[in-house]
Amino acid sequence: MQERIQKIKDQLHAASYKLTPQREATVIVLLENEADHLSAEDVYLKVKEKAPEIGLATVYRTLELLAELKVVDKINFGDGVARFDLRKEGAEHFHHHLVCMECGAVDEIEEDLLGEVELKVERDYNFKIMDHRLTFHGICHRCQR
Amino acid sequence: MQERIQKIKDQLHAASYKLTPQREATVIVLLENEADHLSAEDVYLKVKEKAPEIGLATVYRTLELLAELKVVDKINFGDGVARFDLRKEGAEHFHHHLVCMECGAVDEIEEDLLGEVELKVERDYNFKIMDHRLTFHGICHRCQR
DNA sequence: TTCGATGCAAACCATTTGCATTAAC
DNA sequence: GTTAATGCAAATGGTTTGCATCGAA
Numbered sequence: 001m002q003e004r005i006q007k008i009k010d011q012l013h014a015a016s017y018k019l020t021p022q023r024e025a026t027v028i029v030l031l032e033n034e035a036d037h038l039s040a041e042d043v044y045l046k047v048k049e050k051a052p053e054i055g056l057a058t059v060y061r062t063l064e065l066l067a068e069l070k071v072v073d074k075i076n077f078g079d080g081v082a083r084f085d086l087r088k089e090g091a092e093h094f095h096h097h098l099v100c101m102e103c104g105a106v107d108e109i110e111e112d113l114l115g116e117v118e119l120k121v122e123r124d125y126n127f128k129i130m131d132h133r134l135t136f137h138g139i140c141h142r143c144q145r
Numbered sequence: 146m147q148e149r150i151q152k153i154k155d156q157l158h159a160a161s162y163k164l165t166p167q168r169e170a171t172v173i174v175l176l177e178n179e180a181d182h183l184s185a186e187d188v189y190l191k192v193k194e195k196a197p198e199i200g201l202a203t204v205y206r207t208l209e210l211l212a213e214l215k216v217v218d219k220i221n222f223g224d225g226v227a228r229f230d231l232r233k234e235g236a237e238h239f240h241h242h243l244v245c246m247e248c249g250a251v252d253e254i255e256e257d258l259l260g261e262v263e264l265k266v267e268r269d270y271n272f273k274i275m276d277h278r279l280t281f282h283g284i285c286h287r288c289q290r
Numbered sequence: 291t292t293c294g295a296t297g298c299a300a301a302c303c304a305t306t307t308g309c310a311t312t313a314a315c
Numbered sequence: 316g317t318t319a320a321t322g323c324a325a326a327t328g329g330t331t332t333g334c335a336t337c338g339a340a
Contacts, residue, residue: 017319017320018314018315018319018320020313020314020319020320020321022320022321023320039304040304040305041304053321053322054321054322055321055322055323056305056322056323057305057306057307057321057322057323057324058320058321058322060304060305060306061306061320061321074223076221076223078219078221080303080304080329080330081303081304082304082305098266098270098272101275107270107272109266109270113262113265113266114262117258117259117262118281120258121243121254121258121281125243125252125254125286126286126289127243127252127281127283127284127285127286128283128284128289129281129282129283130246130282130283130284131281131282131283132279132280132281132282133278133279133280133282134277134278134279135277135278135279136263136266136272136274136276136277137274137275137276137277137278138272138273138274138275138276139272139273139275140272141270141271141272144271144273162294162295163294163295163339163340165294165295165296165338165339167295167296168295184329185329185330186329198296198297199296199297200296200297200298201297201298201330202296202297202298202299202330202331202332203295203296203297205329205330205331206295206296206331209331225304225305225328225329226328226329227329227330
């Protein structure tokens with residue numbers, strides 16, 4: 001974990017930002033909840049447990065900053081709240097999501113399933129793809145009975 | 146156009162809702178702007194041209210109703226506003242979008258590119274897919290110089 | 291007449307912003 | 316010491332809701 005924090009610190013410095021205690025606390029919460037898709041409010045509450053003096057605005061600003069640096073991805077599953085997802089080590093593509101319509105769980109697909117599809121889109125539509133968002137809505141394996 | 150309105154009217158009746166003048170005006174605006182991805186506010190302004198007495202809340206309620214009946218799809222490109230997209234005649238899948246990061250244009254991909262990908266996801270992740278959302282972010286053919 | 295639908299205004303709630311204070315190099 | 320970062324509270328803006336009124340079967 002230390003080296004991931006160090007790496008993020010380097011990224012911040014490279015863009016001439018500092019890793020303040022508040023930012024570090026936010027990053028730690030994200031690392032500790034890597035499997036989840038926390039909203040800004042969720043992050044705020046968890047950060048507050050360790051650093052009670054932090055303000056909600058700071059969390060918003062930090063998350064926006066991290067999104068700008070591509071440390072996290074900001075996603076929106078249509079429920080009116082933005083969620084933040086730590087980008088995996090070295091992953092340059094956005095991962096896909098499986099949203100369960102029954103229990104609300106959000107699982108991730110790590111592998112990139114869109115390689116061929118993207119080639120086709122770039123060719124057929126003359127569109128230069130920089131990023132993608134793919135979400136499946138359905139019933140997760142746990143809810144299938 | 147008449148028969149599309151009639152069809153929507155039938156869908157409403159089947160769910161025991163009425164096609165009121167306000168709802169009809171809203172549907173007409175959607176049909177007339179099928180290529181666009183209007184926000185609720187956009188729809189409201191256009192409906193107001195023909196039916197100036199309509200209220201914004203009614204437009205919101207109508208759009209929500211149409212989304213519930215799967216006449217329109219509610220989409221979110223991450224800019225804090227929901228957009229509404231008429232579902233094509235008989236299309237049971239959600240179509241894909243190309244969002245240009247330069248000019249903001251949103252183009253559509255009618256064909257379903259995810260057939261094989263979905264088979265793989267259902268098999269490998271044991272997830273029953275009901276719907277999907279796929280958006281590519283990049284540079285559209287018009288902005289490529 | 292009855293119940294859903296409408297319009298208006300107020301309420302909501304996630305997110306952003308202004309500003310005075312604080313802290314890092 | 317200078318400049319960025321923070322915390323608080325107020326502002327913003329899209330969306331929802333309460334409620335009295337209206338309208339169609």
